[in-house]
Amino acid sequence: MSSSAEPQAAPRAGRWLTASRRMHLFAYALVLPAIALILGLVAYPFLYAIYVAFTDRMVGSAGNWVGFANFRYLAGTAVFSSAIWNTVVLVVVTDILKLLIGLGLALLVNQHLPGRGLFRAFLMLPWAMPAFVAFLTWRVLYQPIGGGLNLILTQTGIYPHVIDWLGKRETAMPSVILASVWRGFPFWFISILAALQSIPKDLYEAARVDGANAWQRFWMVTFPGIRQVLIVTTLLSSIWTANAFEHVWLLTQGGPSDATMVFPVLAYFGMQTQRIGEAAAVSVAMLPVLAILVIIATSMLQKDED
Known part of the structure; x- marks a missing residue:
């Protein structure tokens, strides 16, 4: 056997x-x-x-479990409320402006224009430049004495008074937004341009034969062809802008009077005070919003595929 x-x-x-x-x-x-x-x-x-x-950890101390104490403390502070509002404003406004600029330039460069290859390379320079150098350059431009923007305004007679762009609450956030848009619009431009070039030309010819005007061709042919790229680009740009540190820190360091305070800078201040638990709580507080953005973008992409 x-x-x-x-x-x-x-x-x-x-x-x-x-x-x-x-x-x-x-x-x-x-x-x-x-x-x-x-x-x-x-x-x-x-x-x-x-x-x-969820701990009260500090530098040199393992810390103890405190549950939601860090989040309750942050929710009661004015700086945390300012960080929420400023982060939302920064992300929404910069994404809208980068979308408009990137889409407009992509539609322009997608046409058969002389020298469009050189123009395309020129538009990518802000994205190719290191962020540290780019925002330090903008800080020099914003200087009240000797800054490029004030020199242009005063010497041309457009505005005779010197403006402290980064030192006033009214102009600090718009100044950060302008620098962030200049640094980030090439990513939108090149992404949208790649999507435009993948749309078959036959669709535009068919739309012209059917009598569609320029706006109708954009809405019925161009927009569906770049819709998925716009969703992914919006998601990535929103996450990058919400998590970016150097653009605010190099320009304003969150000031004046928390006018430009955002989550990454607030977390950095928590690290400087050696309160690791509170700094981590600031970062974790961003997760639900970012998770919602990811879920919305994923559902929209899945809907398009279906």
């Missing part, structure tokens, strides 16, 4: 480890290092930051 049972074990093992399953195991083996890297460099720091937000 034992001798007759032994030869049957090998065929069973062979039938289980088929060529298809071997390919699946090989694929899992290739993906495993990437999964380990994601878990170690993304998932662990992300989850640990959430845990720290």
Whole structure:
């Protein structure tokens, strides 16, 4: 009996480890290092930051679990309310302006114009420039004494008085928005331009034959062709703008009087005061809003695919 049972074990093992399953195991083996890297460099720091937000941890101290105490404290401060409002205003206004500028320039460059390749490369310079250099340059332009903007306004007679662009509450946020739009519109421009160039020209010819005017061709042909790119670009730009630190810090450091205070700068101030738990709570407070943006964008993309 034992001798007759032994030869049957090998065929069973062979039938289980088929060529298809071997390919699946090989694929899992290739993906495993990437999964380990994601878990170690993304998932662990992300989850640990959430845990720290619920503690009173400080520099040199492990801290204790305090639940929602950090969030209740932040909700009662005026600077946190200012950070919420300023972050929303910064993200919404800059995204709208970058959309309008990027879309307009993409539609222009998509036409058969002489020298459009050079013009396209020129428009990418703000995005290619390091953010540190770009915003320091804008800080010099905004200086009340010797700044480029004030020199243009005063010497041309447009406005005879010197404006402290970054030192007044009325002009600080618009100044940050202007610099952020200048730095970020090339990303919208190149993304929309790539989507425009993927739209078949036959659709425009068919629309012209049907008597559609320029606005109708844009709404019925161009917009559906770039809709998904606009959704993804809006999502990425909103996340980048909400998490960006250098544009506000290099220009205003959140001032004057919290007029430009945003979440990343507020979290940085929490780190400076060595209150790690409160700083982490500021960062974690952004997660629900960003998660909602991701869910909305994903559902819209899924709807388009369906």
